[in-house]
Amino acid sequence: MPIRTLVWGENIHENTNDVVRGIYPRGMHAAIADLLSQDANIVAETTTMQEPEHGVTEEKLARTDVLIWWGHKDHGGVDDAIVERVAKRVWAGMGLIVLHSGHHSKIFKKLMGTPANLHWREAGERERLWVVNPGHPIAKGLPRYFELENEEMYGEPFSVPEPLETVFVSWFQGGEIFRSGLTYRRGAGNVFYFRPGHETYPTYHDATVGQVLRNAVNWAYNSESHQEILTAPNTPVDKAIEAIVERGGKLTSHPKGV
Ligand code: ZN
Numbered sequence: 001m002p003i004r005t006l007v008w009g010e011n012i013h014e015n016t017n018d019v020v021r022g023i024y025p026r027g028m029h030a031a032i033a034d035l036l037s038q039d040a041n042i043v044a045e046t047t048t049m050q051e052p053e054h055g056v057t058e059e060k061l062a063r064t065d066v067l068i069w070w071g072h073k074d075h076g077g078v079d080d081a082i083v084e085r086v087a088k089r090v091w092a093g094m095g096l097i098v099l100h101s102g103h104h105s106k107i108f109k110k111l112m113g114t115p116a117n118l119h120w121r122e123a124g125e126r127e128r129l130w131v132v133n134p135g136h137p138i139a140k141g142l143p144r145y146f147e148l149e150n151e152e153m154y155g156e157p158f159s160v161p162e163p164l165e166t167v168f169v170s171w172f173q174g175g176e177i178f179r180s181g182l183t184y185r186r187g188a189g190n191v192f193y194f195r196p197g198h199e200t201y202p203t204y205h206d207a208t209v210g211q212v213l214r215n216a217v218n219w220a221y222n223s224e225s226h227q228e229i230l231t232a233p234n235t236p237v238d239k240a241i242e243a244i245v246e247r248g249g250k251l252t253s254h255p256k257g258v
Helices: 018-023 028-036 058-062 080-092 100-104 106-112 207-220
Strands: 003-009 042-048 066-070 095-099 119-131 145-155 165-172 177-186 189-194
Touching: 003 028, 003 207, 028 042, 028 066, 028 207, 042 207, 058 080, 066 080, 066 100, 066 207, 080 095, 080 106, 080 177, 080 189, 095 100, 095 106, 095 207, 100 106, 100 189, 106 177, 119 177, 145 165, 145 177, 189 207
Parallel strands: 003 042, 003 066, 066 095, 095 189
Antiparallel strands: 119 145, 119 165, 165 177, 177 189
16 A cells, blocks of 8 residues: 655745745645655645645544655744644654754654754755765665755754664755754654755755655655554553552552543
């Protein structure tokens, strides 16, 4: 069964900035979905922040295997209840790929537990992405390095937790470096942060970026759902695996108390 992927676009710059509209006339989310659709194993749908419940309803999330998140201008406008909903789906096993300025999205910061700050510069400089983990599934089929002629610079330090794996490290023309492809596991969910994707450059028309995104979706997919991770059940004395006698002080009088 193909991997059901939902591409979430903030969809603001495309409607307010002529440069962005010129590069992505159907929206950045549509360009990302086009790249994913080159993989017969992926079925890509798109939605935007302007849809009811930001396009991330319970029903839609329930049939999403991997969610891709691109936001920049209005992270604060994303409803906290929706962020909580997405986090629960990730913990239960949904894959999440956070792109570029999504490093400051509520969902990414919640899952990281850190500010996720970095240095930046918008100068259209060259980015060279080094594959530092060539055996990783997200690096499959990639050269030793690849370049994007025009990108925004993101520089270290990037205040995120130490990742599970580092797949890419970027060098920028101005001299900075950045860990630009990082994996995490949160609950049963696989999370990948991928740096490129500034809205005024044609990054999501780049063939190699497309390969990375397709690889990332395949890597992030988890066929299992772990709803049990969302509950904290009490095991009463008489249900203990080994027979025990209750003793000592006690906070709860009812087995359901926590
Ligand atoms: Zn940017």
